[in-house]
Amino acid sequence: MQSHMRISRNVGLAEAQLQQVVSVLRERVGTEAADRAEAARISTASK
Numbered sequence: 037m038q039s040h041m042r043i044s045r046n047v048g049l050a051e052a053q054l055q056q057v058v059s060v061l062r063e064r065v066g067t068e069a070a071d072r073a074e075a076a077r078i079s080t081a082s083k
Contacts, residue, residue, distance in 0.1 A: 037076035045080060 044054060054077050062070035 037072050038080055041076045041080040
């Protein structure tokens with residue numbers, strides 16, 4: 037999941053768009069997948 041988030045950042049997706057991806061995963065796929073995506077989003081954020 038981290039590689040997907042890094043690639044998304046590299047192609048220019050904004051933080052708000054990545055948060056939206058997590059929200060859609062939570063609604064349509066489930067909490068477990070959304071939690072993994074959220075963890076990956078946070079761990080790949082610029083520090």
